[in-house]
Amino acid sequence: MTPAPLHWDEETDVIVVGYGYAGATAAMTAQEAGAQVLLLEKAPEAHKGGNSRVSANIVFWPADAETAKVYFRSMAGPYMDDISDELLDVWATEMFANKAWLEGLGMTPVEMPYVEFPELAGSDCVRVLLNGEGPVGGERLWRLVEAAVEARHVPISYDTPAVSLVMEERRIVGVIAERRGKRVAIRARRGVVLTCGGFENNPAMIRNYVDGLPRVHPVGTPYNTGDGIRMGLEVGADLWHMSNVSGPILSFKAPDIPVAQWLNLPHGQSFVFVGADGSRFTMEGEPCSVGDAHGKVKRHGHWGRQAMPLPIHMIFDETYRKHGPIGKAGADWDVSHGNLYDWSDDNLREVGKGWIKTAGTLRQLAKLIDLPPAALEHTISRFNESARNGADPDWGRKPQTLGAIEAGPFYAMELTPALVNTQGGPRRNAQAQIVGTDGSAIDRLFSAGEHGSIYSFLYQGGGNIAECFAFGRVAGRNAALCGSAAGAARA
Ligand SMILES: Cc1cc2nc3c(=O)[nH]c(=O)nc-3n(C[C@H](O)[C@H](O)[C@H](O)COP(=O)(O)OP(=O)(O)OC[C@H]3O[C@@H](n4cnc5c(N)ncnc54)[C@H](O)[C@@H]3O)c2cc1C
Structure with missing residues (x-):
């Protein structure tokens, strides 16, 4: 004053x-x-x-x-x-x-x-x-x-x-x-x-x-x-x-862009989000990347903020990688200000930049991103079982969005919590x-x-x-x- x-x-x-x-x-x-x-x-x-x-x-x-x-x-x-x-x-x-x-x-x-x-x-x-x-x-x-x-x-x-x-x-x-x-x-x-x-x-x-x-x-x-x-x-x-707050929404933050970018996930099925211990922690998907309701989720009958067990990685396979751009999404500051980064359609440019890490096996991938390998393997094997059964008893992801993560090589992209406002x-x-x-x-x-x-x-x-x-x-x-x-x- x-x-x-x-x-x-x-x-x-x-x-x-x-x-x-x-x-x-x-x-x-x-x-x-x-x-x-x-x-x-x-x-x-x-x-x-x-x-x-x-x-x-x-x-x-x-x-x-x-x-x-x-x-x-x-x-x-x-x-x-x-x-x-x-x-x-x-x-x-x-x-x-x-x-x-x-x-x-x-x-x-x-x-x-x-x-x-x-x-x-x-x-x-x-x-x-x-x-x-x-x-x-x-x-x-x-x-x-x-x-x-x-x-x-x-x-x-x-x-x-x-x-x-x-x-x-x-x-x-x-x-x-x-x-x-x-x-x-x-x-x-x-x-x-x-x-x-x-x-x-x-x-x-x-x-x-x-x-x-x-x-x-x-x-x-x-x-x-x-x-x-x-x-x-x-x-x-x-x-x-x-x-x-409105959020957190899981997004991607490119090093040279001042803001995070929405993810674009309407395509493909063979991906999950995992937290610091290699386990899933939410129902992945649209429209807010994690759950809905502007970052709030209902757990045990109670609304609260989506937990963010950082670091969080999106894990996916070769099938998902080929499906379409993960980072080219709708309205955000980046898009309005001239699409400061143009995400490649096959996600390979981002692999080349090191934003997306890749390895031949899940065990090798886990080591690259510093996650417990056995935990990541367990998470993916359980998710694949859910995909085969067409039901996700852990987080309730819709059956049509489930797809086994099984076609190597495998990929990991670190996500950032982002706020709408x-x-x-x-x-x-x-x-x-x-x-x-x-x-x-x-x-x-x-x-x-x-x-x-x-x-x-x-x-x-x-x-x-x-x-x-x-x-x-x-x-x-x-x-x-x-x-x-x-x-x-x-x-
Ligand atoms: C990607 C995105 C999508 C959204 N979609 C929707 C939607 O569809 N519907 C909806 O209801 N809400 C939406 N929201 C939220 C909504 O856009 C905002 O809450 C709302 O627009 C805020 O308007 P405002 O005028 O209060 O602030 P802003 O529009 O953010 O304007 C604040 C201005 O103040 C300026 N400023 C900051 N500090 C100073 C200072 N010291 N001196 C002078 N100027 C200063 C800033 O530069 C900025 O221009 C969205 C938000 C985002 C980011």
Whole structure:
């Protein structure tokens, strides 16, 4: 936290920190409400858009706000106590309002089936929307929102990370940012909105707040490093939902690419994942590489995070190797930024690079990757028996996905746990204000998006983007009101 400087370099009404869907929505809404706005973005223009741009671009839209609240409560389960009825009302109402708002921007909503927890009460409200026909991802929604921001001439300062908030008598009055190596003091006459994402690319924060992930990489933007969490802590913000992450998803991390890449596993059958002791530890497969539900699995009747017994290897045979590329998958940061690595169709280039190890026998392969050979042989022999029987009694993998690993040579590829995004950050109230450790709102400081998301436990796909629009509007509207007569009346 920085005390108010004697000299401001620039000034505006509302500063929005971070240009993804949440920042775009907050900035456009504040501007429409009559405020002068400045969007600060840490990334260079070529890398704009954060996780929003590279996401699958699907939006959870509840067809009915009351049922949406039931579904939310079922997903939050025992992690509901810090979400007030007022906050839940705003979430449900604004989530419902999203469809009309997006149509106003020019979206053509096309529904796709994707109810993540059909067994939970309220799940019949779930609709998942894409912008127009076509595959998930592909930036169609991002381009629509980006065009709306451009049409409104919202000023954006790229390559300009916010580094601290300026506080004067418990009120946020500006931001210190860095632009071209220089510190700039920017005054916010009405308010600051933090929309600078999560901490998925801050390994120290991940180790500190998320149990069981000593090594992790993002599949989204590398620029979300928890800056807003640090800035929030400096001004007394309370934190919530820090341990709730979307992931881990098993992925591959190439040495020279800053983020991990999804695996592409819809083809072939003769592969398994094994942990440090050479045993299987999950049902391998689509869509999240391990299980489903954004990295959560149900064990012994209880939902929890998928365990990651590192190092984890994918073991496969020659038949699987020939089936198709293992690493050329759908939407992620790498794909959106020019396919930084083009995976070979037969996986042989990656064998040549040493990313995939190979040996004539399983015993030799185990020695190459430092696993107990007898344990690996036992695991594969048991899996092959399951494949022959057409049933996987250990982890319940679907019969049609089972294939014996028997055609040498054999292969091993080390996998990395990767995060789609984190949900934690500064606690937010129904007005999208950031709340301090004393329970009161920090004056003129707002947030939206995955920076302190409302999701505390189970997560319905499409919910993050929808929350960006929902709370982006609330934050933008309320920040624009600060200092006005209407704002004073509301306060
Ligand atoms: C591969 C992938 C697929 C996904 N698919 C979906 C999906 O289909 N549906 C869904 O709902 N969710 C999805 N998610 C999650 C969702 O995309 C994100 O949670 C959401 O887009 C976050 O939006 P945001 O605006 O809060 O943050 P972001 O879009 O990440 O934007 C944050 C911005 O803040 C910037 N920033 C960071 N620090 C600073 C700083 N100090 N100063 C200034 N700027 C800063 C970053 O550079 C970034 O541009 C996906 C995520 C990934 C990675």
